[in-house]
Amino acid sequence: VRQLLPAPAATADPAAVYALPPGTDRHVRANMVASVDGATAVHGRSRGLAGPADLAVFQTLRRLADLILVGAQTVRAEDYGPPRQVRADGSRPVLAVVSRSLDLDPGSRLFAAGHRPLILTCASAPAGGRSQLAPVADLLEIGDDRVDLVAALDQLADRGYRHVLCEGGPRLLGDLMAAGRLDELDLTVSPQLVAGPSARLLNGPMLPGGPRLRLATLLEDDDFLFARYLVG
């Protein structure tokens, strides 16, 4: 990996580039990959956009996170399993899935080998889903018709999950941005043109006077670009 910005360097260590400054209290970052023309999925999955360099950044960001926040549709589409990355203190990041429908299969990979994710849900979630998932997950009800993401992040911080990595998808990221709770966007630009119907990075109502992003670092490897944007 070479660094293009802020100062050119022939090699760069993603672990150092993405490390949060010491003393960072709370931080929410999102990591997403998009093709040059803005697609976030190929045939409904992001896998077709990824490459070895992208995987290295993905894993680095997981190792730096207390908690991975992900939308239920991404869990279903990508067949999410337990996080395998090990953090500096020897623990693994916790996975938290946001879902109103609770349409998650208790027999799926998400719950494999006793992995017990957090599920952030809301009061209007179906009772059947709750009773199906209660034996395999810890359900937190935060909000009435939708998960209140501001309150959810506050509750997670109270539980010690202060450095949050959102892995999308575009609808969850749109909600997070609308809630004003995104501090950093880590965007991988995959050297492809995809077209097709895929959503862009954020899928939600237009953001009035959308926030200004500041490009903190730009890395390159194998024609992939890795931009680290700070929000606001």
Ligand SMILES: NC(=O)c1ccc[n+]([C@@H]2O[C@H](COP(=O)([O-])OP(=O)(O)OC[C@H]3O[C@@H](n4cnc5c(N)ncnc54)[C@H](OP(=O)(O)O)[C@@H]3O)[C@@H](O)[C@H]2O)c1
């Ligand atoms: N390129 C990338 O980096 C990347 C990253 C992630 C995903 N993806 C792709 O994006 C697609 C999935 O993204 P998506 O935007 O359709 O879905 P998503 O954001 O992953 O998940 C949306 C679902 O999350 C739940 N949800 C989100 N916000 C909520 C809230 N405030 N309250 C309650 N529930 C909430 C709902 O789950 P329920 O339906 O269960 O109620 C909603 O249907 C897939 O094709 C995936 O491959 C790409």
